[in-house]
Amino acid sequence: MKRLSLLALLALILSLALVACGGGATTETPVEEAVATEASTEEEAPAEEEAATEEAPAEEEAPAEEEAAGSMECTDAMGCVTVAPGDPIVIASALVISGPNIELGTDSQRGIEIAISMRPEVLGHPVELQAEDDGCSAEGGQAAGTKIVANPQVVGIIGTSCSGAGVPLSAIMSDAGYLMISPSNTSPALTDPEQAWKPGYFRTAHNDLIQGAAMATFAFEELGLTKAAAIHDGDPYTEGLASAFYDAFIALGGEGVGFEAEAADATNVEPLLTSIAAAEPEFLFYPVFQPLAPLLTNTAKTVTGLENTVLAAADGVFSPSFIEATPGTSEGMYLSGPDLSFDNAFYSEEFVPMYQEMFGSEPTNVYHAHAFDATNILLNAVESVAQQGEDGTLIIGRQALRDAVAATSGYEGVTGTLTCSEFGDCADARIAVSKVENGEFVPQWSNAE
Amino acid sequence: MTLSQRLRDIDWIDVWLWVFRVVIILGVVIGITRKLFFGAGTTYDSSDWIDFFISGLSQGGLYALIALGYTMVYGVLFMINFAHGEFFMSGAMASTYLIASTLAASGFINEQPILYLVLVTVAAVLTSMGVSLLTERIAYRPLRRAPRLVPLITAIGASFFWQYIFRGLFGSAVKAFPVPTILEGRVNVFGLDFLKVRLIVIIVSILALIGLYLFVQKTKTGKSIRAVAEDKDVAALMGIDVDRAIATTFAIGAMMAGIAAVLWGLVFKQVIFSMGFVPGIKAFTAAVLGGIGSIPGAALGGFFLGVIEAVGPPLILEGLGAPGAHQLKDVTAFLLLVLVLIFRPQGIIGERLAEKKA
Numbered sequence: 001m002k003r004l005s006l007l008a009l010l011a012l013i014l015s016l017a018l019v020a021c022g023g024g025a026t027t028e029t030p031v032e033e034a035v036a037t038e039a040s041t042e043e044e045a046p047a048e049e050e051a052a053t054e055e056a057p058a059e060e061e062a063p064a065e066e067e068a069a070g071s072m073e074c075t076d077a078m079g080c081v082t083v084a085p086g087d088p089i090v091i092a093s094a095l096v097i098s099g100p101n102i103e104l105g106t107d108s109q110r111g112i113e114i115a116i117s118m119r120p121e122v123l124g125h126p127v128e129l130q131a132e133d134d135g136c137s138a139e140g141g142q143a144a145g146t147k148i149v150a151n152p153q154v155v156g157i158i159g160t161s162c163s164g165a166g167v168p169l170s171a172i173m174s175d176a177g178y179l180m181i182s183p184s185n186t187s188p189a190l191t192d193p194e195q196a197w198k199p200g201y202f203r204t205a206h207n208d209l210i211q212g213a214a215m216a217t218f219a220f221e222e223l224g225l226t227k228a229a230a231i232h233d234g235d236p237y238t239e240g241l242a243s244a245f246y247d248a249f250i251a252l253g254g255e256g257v258g259f260e261a262e263a264a265d266a267t268n269v270e271p272l273l274t275s276i277a278a279a280e281p282e283f284l285f286y287p288v289f290q291p292l293a294p295l296l297t298n299t300a301k302t303v304t305g306l307e308n309t310v311l312a313a314a315d316g317v318f319s320p321s322f323i324e325a326t327p328g329t330s331e332g333m334y335l336s337g338p339d340l341s342f343d344n345a346f347y348s349e350e351f352v353p354m355y356q357e358m359f360g361s362e363p364t365n366v367y368h369a370h371a372f373d374a375t376n377i378l379l380n381a382v383e384s385v386a387q388q389g390e391d392g393t394l395i396i397g398r399q400a401l402r403d404a405v406a407a408t409s410g411y412e413g414v415t416g417t418l419t420c421s422e423f424g425d426c427a428d429a430r431i432a433v434s435k436v437e438n439g440e441f442v443p444q445w446s447n448a449e
Numbered sequence: 450m451t452l453s454q455r456l457r458d459i460d461w462i463d464v465w466l467w468v469f470r471v472v473i474i475l476g477v478v479i480g481i482t483r484k485l486f487f488g489a490g491t492t493y494d495s496s497d498w499i500d501f502f503i504s505g506l507s508q509g510g511l512y513a514l515i516a517l518g519y520t521m522v523y524g525v526l527f528m529i530n531f532a533h534g535e536f537f538m539s540g541a542m543a544s545t546y547l548i549a550s551t552l553a554a555s556g557f558i559n560e561q562p563i564l565y566l567v568l569v570t571v572a573a574v575l576t577s578m579g580v581s582l583l584t585e586r587i588a589y590r591p592l593r594r595a596p597r598l599v600p601l602i603t604a605i606g607a608s609f610f611w612q613y614i615f616r617g618l619f620g621s622a623v624k625a626f627p628v629p630t631i632l633e634g635r636v637n638v639f640g641l642d643f644l645k646v647r648l649i650v651i652i653v654s655i656l657a658l659i660g661l662y663l664f665v666q667k668t669k670t671g672k673s674i675r676a677v678a679e680d681k682d683v684a685a686l687m688g689i690d691v692d693r694a695i696a697t698t699f700a701i702g703a704m705m706a707g708i709a710a711v712l713w714g715l716v717f718k719q720v721i722f723s724m725g726f727v728p729g730i731k732a733f734t735a736a737v738l739g740g741i742g743s744i745p746g747a748a749l750g751g752f753f754l755g756v757i758e759a760v761g762p763p764l765i766l767e768g769l770g771a772p773g774a775h776q777l778k779d780v781t782a783f784l785l786l787v788l789v790l791i792f793r794p795q796g797i798i799g800e801r802l803a804e805k806k807a
Contacts (some may be wrong), residue, residue, distance in 0.1 A: 065501075098621065099621050100622060100623055101723060102621060138482075183492075229766065233776075234773075234776060258491070259772075259773075260773055260774075260775060260776075261772070261773030261775070261776035262773075262775055263776050263779065264774050265723075265726075265727050266775075266776075266778075267508070267717065267727055267728060268504060268505075268508040268733075268755075268758065268759065269775075270504040270759070271498070271501050271504055271505065271758070271759040271760075271762065271763065271775060271778070272775035273499075274493060274497055274500045274501055274504065275493075275497075275762075275763055275767075275774070275775060277497075278491050278492065278493050278494075278497050279491050290622075290623045291623045291719060291721050291724075294623050294719050295717060295719060298717065298718040298719060299717070302633075302644055303494070304500065304635075304642070321622050321623065322623075324622070324625060325622070325623040325625050325719055326625065326719075327625050327627075329718070363642055399752075421571075
């Protein structure tokens with residue numbers, strides 16, 4: 001009897017495995033096909049390409065397609081997005097819109113929504129947003145990326161929120177021929193061709209080499225502190241920023257007394273802080289997310305040896321929810337992030353009032369303007385490369401779109417004058433350091449001065 | 450016997466296990482030696498070591514309180530209740546959102562700190578018990594006669610269920626747990642410098658553990674639980690209400706989890722809906738380490754795990770030159786678990802289980 005049930009269980013597991021494999025196989029086929037068509041379009045005659053792109057749109061639109069195709073054809077090496085008359089231009093977002101870091105993602109998503117509401121039509125087509133969740137994790141980025149590239153109508157992606165999600169997502173979108181502009185990825189790895197950079201990746205957020213250096217300059221020159229330690233949690237963003245800070249601090253002439261790591265879901269951080277306290281740092285920088293950042297903040301002041309150490313974190317927790325989670329303990333702490341004291345009047349007189357009107361709150365994080373600029377750069381690129389048929393059909397080449405975004409130079413956005421580097425760093429990076437005073441972020445210093 | 454015969458008789462798994470044991474023990478010895486006698490890594494003075502130890506001990510007290518739920522339920526049902534971490538979370542979340550933040554906002558927290566702690570604890574314990582009894586009644590009891598894998602999978606499902614219920618109820622943000630100001634700062638006992646909350650955690654957890662042990666050993670209800678753990682059918686023949694004894698077991702485990710939830714809040718000053726998972730896994734580990742099914746075992750396992758997690762990275766890993774040693778505290782803890790289980794498969798003080806229990 002026992003053996004029989006064991007056999008049955010084995011059979012069940014085997015059949016489950018089979019189903020899983022089968023499912024995997026069926027989902028893989030379209031990708032393989034897509035790759036095959038891509039390969040053929042690259043190698044073979046233009047006549048082939050025409051056929052390949054005409055296969056893409058849904059059957060019902062086929063007649064209109066043929067008509068339009070008389071005057072237009074897709075000559076793009078990466079393939080094209082065809083937008084039928086009356087159909088929307090779809091842009092996707094992949095931001096953290098669930099979990100403890102939700103404010104970071106929703107704030108950026110609101111920036112996108114404001115950009116779309118100011119620009120509801122592009123070349124006579126409405127603009128539509130397909131919002132996905134990057135989960136602020138590698139798995140989340142993987143899932144969101146797979147979902148987005150399954151939709152052939154998406155012209156480009158605004159995202160991700162977190163660099164950890166950006167690494168897998170940029171690989172997926174790059175292979176599929178898409179492009180992404182992140183409003184808040186700041187890990188140096190993402191625009192470093194030696195590390196995680198992929199063609200088609202752009203960002204309007206600063207590179208953390210700049211933020212790390214700014215924090216180091218602030219600690220060493222403004223505060224006059226000479227011994228610093230840093231903590232990260234192994235995520236590309238936190239590790240990148242912590243080491244950028246640490247290296248810059250040592251380069252300025254300061255002494256680095258500890259570079260430690262802690263698990264993002266750690267509970268008892270007291271031993272870690274005790275270890276760090278033994279090296280007597282004057283400045284402790286931990287650019288991590290919630291819940292680790294509030295946990296470190298709440299614990300640090302109770303550890304012997306850290307009572308007078310200046311604490312600092314970064315843009316990952318530059319949100320009211322961080323202050324709510326650390327009542328009193330975050331007082332006097334420094335946080336770095338993008339400088340929002342923009343020179344233009346547009347931000348304070350139009351953008352922020354619109355934000356308040358549409359969403360009923362003050363901006364909840366610091367990357368809404370970056371998302372706004374990213375959306376506009378994407379839509380500008382669509383405008384400049386789309387071939388427009390007489391009936392309103394648009395054919396948008398994917399490689400042309402990437403080239404157009406990469407060619408962005410001297411673009412006057414909300415966040416400054418944006419120019420894209422060869423590897424996708426487009427930001428006009430200005431970093432400000434704020435201090436928590438009476439539960440508010442009070443700007444102290446900026447590297448722009 | 451010739452040499453070739455002897456070679457054939459060697460069980461290669463045993464050889465591998467011996468190599469594994471030797472490597473781990475060598476690693477531990479080399480790490481400690483290099484740290485203590487050759488000054489590898491940061492230099493710590495004795496007060497730092499005491500801080501590591503106390504921090505680990507109080508963390509261990511929390512693990513021990515949660516581990517009791519695992520071990521008691523295993524004792525009576527031979528089932529790993531993976532939802533137990535969520536019983537702990539539910540107590541912490543509900544008491545913080547419903548009671549603690551309200552009392553903190555009104556200033557009551559610093560006027561009547563003792564009453565405040567009592568109210569918060571009552572709220573946490575009642576929520577944990579309620580959640581636990583509901584889970585037992587709805588998800589586990591109907592499956593009592595089912596094969597053992599079925600309630601295990603159900604428990605994992607229940608864990609997700611409660612986690613997302615509480616996320617739906619209270620949101621996904623990190624919420625501050627208000628701590629009365631009299632509990633802040635340090636206190637000197639027997640020449641040792643304790644954080645007040647850490648000392649409270651150690652004392653309360655030891656008291657709760659002793660109380661529970663006496664309850665199970667000395668009271669009639671405790672006796673019925675032990676009888677059910679021994680043999681359900683015979684216990685029923687003796688006139689013991691088996692369902693009632695099992696429900697009591699769940700309720701007591703959850704009560705300990707509720708107490709742990711408040712202590713957790715006092716130490717870490719924050720709660721979040723996902724907070725039950727990691728402590729749940731750690732407490733389960735502690736229960737196995739001590740010998741699952743045994744109450745003193747769970748207590749010992751909890752303290753042992755907490756101390757190893759706190760002292761292990763600076764003592765062993767830094768000595769071995771590992772970068773970011775504290776990030777690897779789980780590695781230290783689980784390696785030691787493996788080591789203990791290789792030498793004592795039944796856990797530190799667990800009894801060898803009879804065939805049907807194992």
